[in-house]
Amino acid sequence: MRIGEIVETTSTGFVAESFTLNRPPPLGSLVAVSLPAQDMEIYAVVAYGQTVGLDPGRRAVRRSTEIVFDEAIYHEHPELKHILRTEFGAVLVGYLAEGQVWQHLPPQPPPLHFSVQTVETGELRRFTDHLLYFRLLLSYNGPVSPLQVLAANVREVYRQRGSDRAWLDVAAREIATLLKNDHEALLTVLYAIDPGEASAIAERRGQL
Amino acid sequence: MPLKLGAVSEQIEHMAQAMAALSPAQEQFLEQAQALLRSIPADALRLKLEQQRQRQVRFPWLVATPHGSLCGAILAHPAPVDFCVIGVDASSVPPDRHRSVRFYVLNVGYAALTYGRYADAVLDAESQLYFRDEDLYLFPEKRDVPIEGTLLNARMEVESLQTLQEVIQHRAHRSSGERPPIVALRDGPLILWTLQSEPQEVQDKLLYGFLQAMSSLRQSGIPLAGYISYTDSRDVANSLRVWICQESPNECEHCKNSKRDLCLALAKIRDRDLFNFLATGERSELFASSSQILERYGEHRVDFFYLNVGGEIVRVEVPHWVSADAEWLSLLHAVIYDQSRRSPGFPPYPPALLEAHEQAVITTTERRLIEEMVERALGLHGQSVLRSAKDDSKRRRGI
Numbered sequence: 001m002r003i004g005e006i007v008e009t010t011s012t013g014f015v016a017e018s019f020t021l022n023r024p025p026p027l028g029s030l031v032a033v034s035l036p037a038q039d040m041e042i043y044a045v046v047a048y049g050q051t052v053g054l055d056p057g058r059r060a061v062r063r064s065t066e067i068v069f070d071e072a073i074y075h076e077h078p079e080l081k082h083i084l085r086t087e088f089g090a091v092l093v094g095y096l097a098e099g100q101v102w103q104h105l106p107p108q109p110p111p112l113h114f115s116v117q118t119v120e121t122g123e124l125r126r127f128t129d130h131l132l133y134f135r136l137l138l139s140y141n142g143p144v145s146p147l148q149v150l151a152a153n154v155r156e157v158y159r160q161r162g163s164d165r166a167w168l169d170v171a172a173r174e175i176a177t178l179l180k181n182d183h184e185a186l187l188t189v190l191y192a193i194d195p196g197e198a199s200a201i202a203e204r205r206g207q208l
Numbered sequence: 209m210p211l212k213l214g215a216v217s218e219q220i221e222h223m224a225q226a227m228a229a230l231s232p233a234q235e236q237f238l239e240q241a242q243a244l245l246r247s248i249p250a251d252a253l254r255l256k257l258e259q260q261r262q263r264q265v266r267f268p269w270l271v272a273t274p275h276g277s278l279c280g281a282i283l284a285h286p287a288p289v290d291f292c293v294i295g296v297d298a299s300s301v302p303p304d305r306h307r308s309v310r311f312y313v314l315n316v317g318y319a320a321l322t323y324g325r326y327a328d329a330v331l332d333a334e335s336q337l338y339f340r341d342e343d344l345y346l347f348p349e350k351r352d353v354p355i356e357g358t359l360l361n362a363r364m365e366v367e368s369l370q371t372l373q374e375v376i377q378h379r380a381h382r383s384s385g386e387r388p389p390i391v392a393l394r395d396g397p398l399i400l401w402t403l404q405s406e407p408q409e410v411q412d413k414l415l416y417g418f419l420q421a422m423s424s425l426r427q428s429g430i431p432l433a434g435y436i437s438y439t440d441s442r443d444v445a446n447s448l449r450v451w452i453c454q455e456s457p458n459e460c461e462h463c464k465n466s467k468r469d470l471c472l473a474l475a476k477i478r479d480r481d482l483f484n485f486l487a488t489g490e491r492s493e494l495f496a497s498s499s500q501i502l503e504r505y506g507e508h509r510v511d512f513f514y515l516n517v518g519g520e521i522v523r524v525e526v527p528h529w530v531s532a533d534a535e536w537l538s539l540l541h542a543v544i545y546d547q548s549r550r551s552p553g554f555p556p557y558p559p560a561l562l563e564a565h566e567q568a569v570i571t572t573t574e575r576r577l578i579e580e581m582v583e584r585a586l587g588l589h590g591q592s593v594l595r596s597a598k599d600d601s602k603r604r605r606g607i
Contacts, residue, residue, distance in 0.1 A: 058566075061553065063552060075327050076323075077550060077552075077559065078321055078322060078323065078327040078329040079319060079329040079331060079559060079563050081329065082329050082330075082331045082563075083331070083566070
């Protein structure tokens with residue numbers, strides 16, 4: 001399903017304008033950009049979302065009253081849907097070419113104005129069976145800390161894989177390996193995934 | 209820095225002191241003026257203004273003829289459940305006489321905001337570049353009367369109303385079933401007083417399109433209003449001056465009237481201050497403007513009222529076919545007040561006009577871009593754009 005259009009693009013990520021106001025795709029979710037001409041599918045993980053004025057010079061101001069607030073504000077001010085925009089940033093984590101999944105940066109950035117799409121469960125399973133892309137997520141530099149983006153991705157993938165505990169264990173071990181030299185960072189990620197599970201996993205690995 | 213800010217700052221201080229010293233006296237005169245407004249019978253003032261007119265006394269100022277009581281205050285009705293406000297505004301890139309190619313750009317922005325059960329918004333603009341003789345000159349066959357300055361502004365007003373009319377027609381074609389009431393708002397006056405000093409044939413040419421668009425709106429059943437924020441008008445205050453004037457209003461220097469001080473103070477009082485007794489949501493009674501250009505408006509002759517939108521007294525101008533229709537006038541009053549309630553700022557400003565302005569505005573970057581696009585396009589066709597030496601030297605600013 002098409003969910004946005006790329007408005008900024010680089011070799012490491014892109015910014016897309018969401019088709020739905022105030023509803024960017026979930027933080028950490030896997031999205032894709034199809035390039036039929038190259039027979040390629042580029043994958044990215046949503047790293048932040050924001051809703052701002054269409055014109056950068058116009059700041060949002062308070063609109064609520066005692067009786068009009070929240071969703072009702074949009075009904076009372078129908079122009080808001082046209083002067084606000086929701087955008088999301090995504091970090092590139094790999095691509096599918098010639099039937100094979102690669103978990104490194106694609107040779108070219110995805111083209112400007114191309115559509116961003118959701119990823120079907122089967123495709124998501126296929127991509128997340130390997131976790132090399134965690135390294136790309138950890139090297140991400142943006143408004144949200146890479147540790148939180150990684151944790152959000154693990155939560156999302158775990159959910160979309162149908163609460164796949166085996167996958168979660170593998171992911172936690174992979175994260176523990178990647179962050180073995182940074183105990184605080186490791187705990188930050190594990191707690192952000194699930195405080196209870198994190199304690200148990202950390203205990204099992206003798207990290208606590 | 210060539211601007212001597214030190215000197216200016218000293219003068220700013222003097223100005224502030226002078227204004228502060230003046231303000232208690234002005235307050236007193238304002239109270240006297242409002243007492244006068246309450247005491248004058250509207251019929252008697254109308255009669256006096258009419259007599260002066262019959263005697264062909266030319267007022268040195270614009271005066272307002274009251275249609276009702278001078279100090280009447282009418283509260284806004286609630287706006288309908290479903291309605292639409294269409295605001296329109298325009299801006300231009302004027303022709304540059306320092307450039308070898310002559311053209312101008314008009315950008316008319318509009319915002320159609322629908323409220324109620326079918327809440328929706330359409331924000332857009334119509335942009336057009338004009339370069340042909342018939343666009344550049346009012347009389348192209350003689351290449352006479354170039355459209356620039358005041359005439360370009362008037363042309364912009366005409367385009368605004370025509371775009372408004374087109375937007376409404378387009379909506380009428382699209383929608384089926386019962387149409388919610390629509391109100392059309394223009395940013396600025398409906399009285400194109402800047403054309404007053406132009407020759408009659410110039411006025412005819414420019415007013416034709418403006419009045420045609422007004423006729424179309426009337427036929428479509430859409431009340432139109434010009435919304436003037438922070439109005440400088442003194443029409444009603446001037447009528448008070450006529451009322452207290454015992455001699456000719458043209459011979460102030462020989463005046464021996466006991467109310468001369470009040471008369472001189474009235475010259476400095478703006479109608480927006482005079483009507484500050486209106487409560488939020490209330491409007492004044494209607495007044496007819498004496499602007500000379502209105503003699504050419506026919507059925508579209510403009511009346512106006514003042515309205516407290518909450519934080520500001522604004523002037524609203526309406527064609528006579530709106531002011532004469534109680535239902536339309538009431539709808540317009542209700543909708544404008546409702547717009548102020550929905551305004552994101554204070555003092556309020558109608559969102560339909562705010563968004564129309566945002567669509568109409570041409571930024572400095574866009575102006576530069578247009579210039580570059582013209583130069584590139586002409587270059588591709590082997591034409592170079594020459595600039596005057598003056599313009600060139602200002603751009604280079606060589607040392």
